[in-house]
Amino acid sequence: MPLLPLRAPHVLRRGLPTRAAIEWSAIAQKLSDPRARAALDSLRDVHGQLAAEARAYVREPEAIDFAYYRSVIKNKALVDAMESNYKTIAFPTITPEELDAAAQSTELPDELRLNEQETVDELFGQLNEKVADSKARIEELKELIGLMEETRTTLTTSMDEVTAMYPEVEEEIDTEIANLEWEKDTQ
Incomplete structure (x- = not known):
């Protein structure tokens, strides 16, 4: 499925070739966050897809060979109707200047107007x-x-170091020893 409608080739043809190439590596070097780099890679992929599609639409599409379809389809009236319908289609040509003017137009509602x-x-x-x-x-x-x-303790932390950090523990231990409560906190 193409990313852009068929009318866009006119805009792309005029807009993309005049743009300078994007220095992706220079931008990537400025980013330190892996999420930002992933977002940049995603943007680069989308840009590549758009550029490839723009290159595909540089030329006008090939004309439809209605004579061929008349020769292979039994219903000639159907092909004639499709040909007459096709010839009535008129695609507007939109220039980048028209897009910029439309974006700044006062006729647009505020929510659609671009204000960078x-x-x-x-x-x-x-x-x-x-x-x-x-x-x-x-x-x-x-x-x-x-x-x-x-407050870090390790296997080599002595009881004196623990009681220095937690004086209330020393009082509790002394009380438990005095009351012979050897298994108080083990249950």
Whole structure:
């Protein structure tokens, strides 16, 4: 299934060849997040599909050979009707300038009009929120790591080190020993 309708070749023919080649490797080098690189790879794939489809539609499509179909289909009236219907179809030619003018037209409803600056501002607002959230989360995680490092115990941790970190444990142990509660926390 083609990605673009049949009317798009006129736009693609005029629009794509004039564009400079995209430096995908230069963009990829600037990205450190694997998810961002995956998104860039996906975008590159879609761009490749669109470019391949644009190359496929550089020429006008071949004319339909209605004489051939008249020779192989018994119902000649059907072929004649299809031919007359086909000849009445008129595809509009749309130029990139017309698309740009239509996007800026005041006749369009606001939700259909393109306003790149508002979109960019909105995206940067969302980005700044995410950055602030990430910085706050980083601080929380640093505090958690610090706490975990302070209270870490290993097989070689002595009882004196544990009681220094948890003074309430020392009191509980002394109470259990004094009351001969040897199996208190084992059940």
